[in-house]
Amino acid sequence: MDFSLTDEQRMLQDTVERLVQDQYGFEQRHSYMQAEEGFTREMWHQLAELGLLGVPFSEELGGFGGGPVETMLVMEAFGKGLVLEPYVASIVTAGQLIGDSGSDAQKEAILEPLISGELLLAFAHGEPDNRYSDTQVSSRAERSSGGYVLSGHKAVVLHGDSADKLVVSARTGGDTMDADGISLFLIDATAQGVSIQGYPTIDGLHAAEVRLDRVQVGEDALIGQDGKAADLIELTQDRGAFAVCAEAVGAMTVACDLTLDYLKQRKQFGVAIGTFQSVQHRMVEMRMELEQARSATMKAAAKLAGNDVAERRRAVSTAKNQVGRGGRFVSEQSIQLHGGIGMTEEYNLAHYAKRIAMIDNQFGDADAHLDRFSSHMTVPKEL
């Protein structure tokens, strides 16, 4: 057992943390947000030049050969700066999905421009009615001569408005609730019949409603096996959940630090408010929730790297549940302990509080992951 990082991992961490420190100040971030896509291509290219876009891809695919620990380091540092770029959408979810399960032709067409920052992806799985389900899919892909015709509505697609290509789940068989019969397709965002309604999210990112109206794609758009995408979707959602857990740990760290600083500076009744015991204990509880979230995320990293699917499910759900509940506590209490100033748009704490809270609404909230853990919980038959 060893929680220390390798030299390579430490270098990666230094690189990302330095970038965030130098280029992701509060004002800087605010200016990046003004771009039409909600982030700047300059920054995205910079991430590419630093090699960050290749982190989770194997070296033979042109990547850095990193695993979940490396993703965790990148995302935690991103969380500290509330980084806006579509790393989770493009790299962690849709990108790794192509890297794992794309055809040779798809890998060839996608990965090189993806890793060099020329091409953006998004993972379009959510639907208006499916909440966080991996397998509830009502979008349909009908077989047609030479390919498929896709129709449906994909909801709150993270960075769907900047993606060049979308990874879309649609049903080639079965009923809406069936695990069987779901397929994945790689489609052009500009294909005929695709309409994308982008919008900002309350935590500073972008997402989109993606409507598919008889979109024609060729056989070569299919990713993996026809009708057998359920496991791949679950893995992809697990990766997304894990990545935003690590992001939350970074953001919770900053929220705790900002709050602690404030408690030492802010004076009322002639003394720093951090001298009040009720305030001190709240701050201790925030730090405990942060450490529990960090621990659970580390375990999820280890289990995502392993081969045991049941353990992966339990560990990812534990992390997302801890982050959901603990994150909410840190978010709310950091605002509370700041008082009015914590509620203002012009103060950085509020932006951390928003992102931490909203992470619970992505890739399954605390209740969704409680349900999932519960259904995969082991119950020994007898003592």
Place this chain on the structure above:
Amino acid sequence: MDINFTPEEEAFRNDVRAFLNEKLPPALSDKVLNHKHLGKEEFVRWQKILYEKGWAAPGWPEKYGGPGWTPVQKSIFEEETALAGAPPLLPFGLAMVAPVIMNFGSEEQKQQFLPPILSADTWWCQGYSEPGAGSDLASLKTRAERQGDHYIVSGQKTWTTLAQHADWIFCLVRTDPQAKKQEGISFLLIDMNTPGISVRPIITLDGAHEVNEVFLDNVKVPVENLVGEENKGWTYAKFLLGHERSGIAGVGRGKMELRRLKDIASREKKNGRPLIEDPTFRSKVAQIEMELDALEMTDLRVIAAVQHGQAPGPEASMLKIKGTEIRQEIYHLIRQAVGPYALPFQPGALSEAGTDDAVAPDYALTAAATYFNNRKLTIFGGSNEIQKNIVSKMILGL
């Protein structure tokens, strides 16, 4: 980052399991797993079994007869013994007074006191709390006045765990009433057979006799039983707080109780189906398992830091807070699981003899008593509120 144990550590775990399999008497583990009260001879019997193997004092250095284990090995040992239902190793001698004697005691004290602590031939209790000195321990009033080559000790100690079995008590006593409250305290070792000592049981709300009041009325204590320097006792008491707090999270014990909870909830029924299949109850079990899993990782992070030479530090306070909260929730869920049969109070069910007229299985009859008994977890060893004060001051700098 590798959260897996090394092959050597896994081999060690197997050794511990094999040992427990062979040497832990089933009658003893049955009692522990069923939350029955243990008598003095049972604690002693188990420690002697460990002593023969050289494992009685997981935290002691080899020089004093400890096994010289790494922090990870200690943690594995604690987890495996808890899961197997071994009686806990009581901390008063092994983990409390012994490290103080090792670090601050005289050569004579080391020779006199350490070997019988290791072999379970003397039973120690802790004389810290007083009626007027709980969380504010330094306000203690028990007086020790020097008269020639003796101290004359008078006062009252309370919440003294298992003092009814004790041969010795280590006491914080006031030797300088003029000094600031922390600076006039000394650390004395007192033979419980000395005239002037009387022990009165305190029966707790679960009907148990675990804790006591200890009265000291002009008790003559030889000066050679002073540990370290006079008026430095508070330093030694604080040393203990920073020392040897591995296991404070109680992860192994928590895992054992969680397994028990699942087992009970599998036997109990709701609407004709096992309670564990009821979504509401099951999700409470799932929630506490996730929190315990996260705590286990937090615990391992601290253990790994200690293994790499860093001080355990006040992070241990966080482990104490979370660990006790989680265990209390598990005891609560066990009480909920058994339904109305948590109500019958048949104290015999808690004893070895059992009770002939039991109206429900033992696990039901002990559920409420165990739940009430374990309210102590967040009070003793520095209440959770005091732990938060420690974190606030030592880690957060507030």
